[in-house]
Amino acid sequence: MTGSTAKLELAGKTHDLKVRSGSIGPDVIDIGALYRDTGAFTFDPGFTSTASCESAITFIDGDAGILLHRGYPIDQLAEHGDFLEVCYLLLYGELPTKAQKDDFDRRITHHTMVHEQMSKFFTGFRRDAHPMAVMCGVVGALSAFYHDSTDISDPYQRMIASMRLIAKMPTIAAMAYKYYKGQPFMYPKNDLNFAANFLHMCFAVPCEEYKVNPVLARAMERIFILHADHEQNASTSTVRLAGSSGANPFACIAAGIACLWGPAHGGANEAALTMLAEIGHVDHIPEYIERAKDKNDPFRLMGFGHRVYKNYDPRAKIMQMTAHEVLGELGIKDDPLLDIAMEMEKIALTDEYFIEKKLYPNVDFYSGITLKALGFPTTMFTVLFAVARTVGWIAQWKEMIEDPHQKIGRPRQLYTGSPERDYVPIAKR
Ligand code: SDX
DSSP: OBTTEEEEEETTEEEEEEEEOOSSSOOEEOOTTHHHHHSOOOOOGGGTTOOOOOOSSEEEETTTTEEEETTEEHHHHHHHOOHHHHHHHHHHSSOOOHHHHHHHHHHHHTTOSOOTTHHHHHTTSOTTSOHHHHHHHHHHHGGGTOGGGOOTTOHHHHHHHHHHHHHHHHHHHHHHHHHHHTOOOOOOOTTSOHHHHHHHHHHOOTTSOOOOOHHHHHHHHHHHHHTSOOSSOHHHHHHHHHHHTTOOHHHHHHHHHHHHTSTTTTTHHHHHHHHHHHHOSGGGHHHHHHHHHOTTOOOOOTTBOOSSOSSOOHHHHHHHHHHHHHHHHTTOOOOHHHHHHHHHHHHHTTSHHHHHTTOOBOHHHHHHHHHHHHTOOGGGHHHHHHHHHHHHHHHHHHHHHTOTTOOOOOOOOOOOSOOOOOOOOGGGO
């Protein structure tokens, strides 16, 4: 590549392709006119070398293990910020002033209740339905209750829908948990902050006062901050693609939830804890490490590896520290699953296979241990991930909708099927 162009030799012709630089990170080769000029597509299943959009929201340096939200390092935001402050930053690009933060908190707080009719919606599910199945259904149904904020061409309606989604996700998640438990739904309380309100809606019961433990609420806030946004991951790309057709934001977020559920993505936190429980004892770790390395065995270490991080996921470090903090606050002296996780990390990080493939713990490796200690069943882990990631999905959707060059996403393909052929009547087959 020279300066601002790259040269492509194809079928005896040389084509100049524009090279663009971002503010930080890798350059991109603009191939928007490639098919028009050469008649050829690029081919990159899994998008390992493909930038799908221009974005100013989040930046990851996978080799250095750095994660920035609007330029601010995740460890600083997790230590000093609260979740709604990070929401404001992701949505509007700057940290809020005190007045802006107070106004944003007030607006979100006054959207936390859901339409009373929605509580009837839950009764259509079996009590033992996976909470992520409930989330896909109920969040998708929001567009049936909030018609006045589905016109994406209206900036005011886009803003209201965004506030509603950020504010109502914890309420719907708590309702999914209560429905699963067979306990009555708890209404949000306007005098509690985002995480404390969520813990109250999940763990309070009408029969007695429930005091939220401030240490656990702070840990919950931090967990939400760690999961808020992460560039063009699978579920965010799903939301962008759904939104590119003009679908309403409730439907787009429901699509993101469905994608996040996969065990290779947000479902890994549930799968990681299930894996640690299956391993059962530190003595069994070597057997599982060998299985993870065996090409003929589909088993993978859940919570390990990442498409972008080829170094330690900075969120995993903070999550590990939070696990110790929560277990300490709850007086859980030794959690066998944490012992297994710590020992597994130690073994894996010295193993040639993991070193060569640059496989490190990711955000999902320690989160399950913390969430289990907070009292959540494993089936709720990805629900909590979705509650946090909703602001990232919304911020990325907003950035796409406000992009004057935005168009519907429509990838092409490398066709390897049959060339044209004529129909054969069944009697002649
Ligand atoms: C999240 O994209 C994001 O940003 C996602 C996320 C976010 O915040 O949105 O960070 C959240 O989804 C974190 C990832 C959670 N998933 C898991 O923990 C599941 C276990 N991890 C793997 O399935 C895998 O690491 C992925 C899916 C996360 C990444 O897969 P890639 O980038 O497609 O890499 P790959 O599967 O091609 O693996 C490269 C090599 C392969 O070996 P070879 O074919 O080269 O011989 O590493 C091996 C893989 O077999 N490998 C693993 C492994 N992960 C990859 N081997 C054992 N255990 C693992 N966990």
